[in-house]
Amino acid sequence: MAESKAPDSTRRSEKSRRAIYAAALSLVGEAGYAKTTIEGIAARAGVGKQTIYRWWPSKAAVLLEAFLDLSEQAAEAAGGADGAYDIPDTGDLAADLKLVLRATVDELNDPTFEAPTRALAAEGIVDAAIGAQYAEKLLEPQAALYVRRLRAAQEAGTVRDDIDPRTAMELLTGPIVHRWLLRTLPLTHEYADSLVDYALNGLAPRSSDQ
Amino acid sequence: MAESKAPDSTRRSEKSRRAIYAAALSLVGEAGYAKTTIEGIAARAGVGKQTIYRWWPSKAAVLLEAFLDLSEQAAEAAGGADGAYDIPDTGDLAADLKLVLRATVDELNDPTFEAPTRALAAEGIVDAAIGAQYAEKLLEPQAALYVRRLRAAQEAGTVRDDIDPRTAMELLTGPIVHRWLLRTLPLTHEYADSLVDYALNGLAPRSSDQ
DNA sequence: GGACAACGAGACGCACCGTCTCGCCCACTC
DNA sequence: GAGTGGGCGAGACGGTGCGTCTCGTTGTCC
Numbered sequence: 001m002a003e004s005k006a007p008d009s010t011r012r013s014e015k016s017r018r019a020i021y022a023a024a025l026s027l028v029g030e031a032g033y034a035k036t037t038i039e040g041i042a043a044r045a046g047v048g049k050q051t052i053y054r055w056w057p058s059k060a061a062v063l064l065e066a067f068l069d070l071s072e073q074a075a076e077a078a079g080g081a082d083g084a085y086d087i088p089d090t091g092d093l094a095a096d097l098k099l100v101l102r103a104t105v106d107e108l109n110d111p112t113f114e115a116p117t118r119a120l121a122a123e124g125i126v127d128a129a130i131g132a133q134y135a136e137k138l139l140e141p142q143a144a145l146y147v148r149r150l151r152a153a154q155e156a157g158t159v160r161d162d163i164d165p166r167t168a169m170e171l172l173t174g175p176i177v178h179r180w181l182l183r184t185l186p187l188t189h190e191y192a193d194s195l196v197d198y199a200l201n202g203l204a205p206r207s208s209d210q
Numbered sequence: 211m212a213e214s215k216a217p218d219s220t221r222r223s224e225k226s227r228r229a230i231y232a233a234a235l236s237l238v239g240e241a242g243y244a245k246t247t248i249e250g251i252a253a254r255a256g257v258g259k260q261t262i263y264r265w266w267p268s269k270a271a272v273l274l275e276a277f278l279d280l281s282e283q284a285a286e287a288a289g290g291a292d293g294a295y296d297i298p299d300t301g302d303l304a305a306d307l308k309l310v311l312r313a314t315v316d317e318l319n320d321p322t323f324e325a326p327t328r329a330l331a332a333e334g335i336v337d338a339a340i341g342a343q344y345a346e347k348l349l350e351p352q353a354a355l356y357v358r359r360l361r362a363a364q365e366a367g368t369v370r371d372d373i374d375p376r377t378a379m380e381l382l383t384g385p386i387v388h389r390w391l392l393r394t395l396p397l398t399h400e401y402a403d404s405l406v407d408y409a410l411n412g413l414a415p416r417s418s419d420q
Numbered sequence: 421g422g423a424c425a426a427c428g429a430g431a432c433g434c435a436c437c438g439t440c441t442c443g444c445c446c447a448c449t450c
Numbered sequence: 451g452a453g454t455g456g457g458c459g460a461g462a463c464g465g466t467g468c469g470t471c472t473c474g475t476t477g478t479c480c
Contacts, residue, residue: 011426011478033336037467048428053469122332125391126243135392150413159413166395167385167404168413174385175377181335181391182345184353185376194377202412203360203369203378221447221457247436258459263438 007054019045020052021066025116028063033119038062060123060130067116068137087149093158094196096149101172101192108180109187121181143169171199217264229255230262231276235326238273243329248272270333270340277326278347297359303368304406306359311382311402318390318397331391353379381409 023045027036038059042049056062075085087100107113124131146169153159159168175195179187233255237246248269252259266272285295297310317323334341356379363369369378385405389397 008425011424013427013477016427038469039467042428046428048426048430049469050429050471051427054426118335121391122335125328125332125335128393131393135394139392139394157415160415163408163413164404167401167408170385170388171381171405171408171413174388175380176384177391178380178384178387181331181387182349183338183341184345184349191377194374195381198373198377198381198412199409200412200414202408202410202414202416203373203381204410204412205367205370206412207417218456221455223458226458248438249436252459256459258457258461259438260440260460261458264457 012055016045016047016051020047020062021069024062024066025070028116028119032115033063060120060127063116064120064130064133067120071138085145087145089149089152093153094200097172097196098193101176101196102189104173104176105187105189105192108176146172172196222265226255226257226261230257230272231279234272234276235280238326238329242325243273270330270337273326274330274340274343277330281348295355297355299359299362301366303363304410307382307406308403311386311406312399314383314386315397315399315402356382382406
């Protein structure tokens with residue numbers, strides 16, 4: 001019962017890998033995910049189909065890696081060595097959150113990222129394996145930043161101690177993702193600002209208001 | 211330039227339509243959306259392929275209609291004549307919202323609905339036409355119920371007047387949909403309850419707390 | 421300089437696509 | 451109650467991409 005698998009990754013061609021990433025991203029951008037085929041990626045990359053099938057289990061996996069690679073490069077270019085940004089802490093929690101949520105809105109509205117992000121989200125919804133990787137590699141790092149900033153706010157007394165930071169984060173980002181995915185209403189900076197205000201102050205009237 | 215289209219809908223076979231709905235739903239449930247083919251649906255429904263292509267533009271459109279039909283039947287069975295439920299108004303907004311959010315959580319966790327709902331959500335993310343119909347036919351009616359209940363709360367003084375009910379609704383449902391789609395953490399009644407508490411009272415401390 | 425595994429290229433059988441052509445059947449017309 | 455027309459079930463058809471499989475070729479390590 002010998003496994004016929006296990007290609008030797010030390011012999012892997014870096015050049016082909018990069019060509020496949022570039023071909024996958026450009027094809028998805030031009031023709032859409034559904035019309036992008038593995039044959040097409042191989043042809044544009046100047047690569048044999050087997051080279052793709054040897055290293056990736058599915059079209060979605062190729063695009064996921066290509067997109068992760070793109071994100072890394074973008075983060076490095078914009079944010080320094082390893083792209084490990086951080087949510088600023090100016091002491092004004094509302095302002096800090098609005099800043100980062102506005103940036104998220106801008107990113108979701110950026111046409112360069114739109115096609116592959118939508119395709120990956122859709123694939124992740126149906127295919128749990130892809131979804132888990134997507135969440136772990138892309139979402140989790142960002143979530144950690146929110147949790148860190150919210151913990152600091154708790155220590156500073158601007159957020160109640162009995163709040164779970166993880167749930168609080170989802171209160172802020174959930175509605176944005178929701179609106180983006182379902183395209184119900186436009187995704188604007190004003191919307192992001194409202195969410196921060198609503199989440200921090202609550203929907204119910206404050207005694208100090210009256 | 212005569213259109214070759216426009217089949218006569220008065221001659222349409224009701225029996226075939228219902229058989230196609232049933233076949234589509236059962237196949238998606240058994241084999242998953244990706245492995246479900248139009249050929250397969252036609253075969254199981256005992257129907258010619260052309261009958262499907264005559265009335266629907268895509269596999270997703272078939273499933274969407276089949277699912278809408280299923281939802282209508284379920285709503286009629288459970289909720290009386292036309293399924294036009296309403297969010298209760300006991301005067302206790304938090305309790306009312308928790309009730310309906312818990313029901314939403316249960317529905318999302320129901321395996322019968324899971325496969326087709328995920329498939330349609332995924333298709334809607336990529337295909338704007340499907341997404342728009344999905345939002346209009348399934349999401350919008352539910353959203354209207356929230357908006358109504360929140361307006362009543364504003365008149366009763368339990369929600370601030372300057373709150374946009376639509377955004378407030380998304381503050382509650384967005385995180386739930388987000389967690390369900392991305393499978394990051396389990397979707398429980400406790401989570402739903404927390405969301406209501408966080409959203410109503412806000413993350414920031416209330417002066418009455420100290 | 422020989423061995424070996426990944427490589428580019430593409431042939432292969434298969435499944436499904438979307439279109440088409442058949443009779444068959446049933447409702448409507450005269 | 452015969453004739454007509456359009457939807458119907460069935461399935462043939464060419465096209466396309468799938469995933470697997472050989473081919474030589476290339477480049478690296480011993």
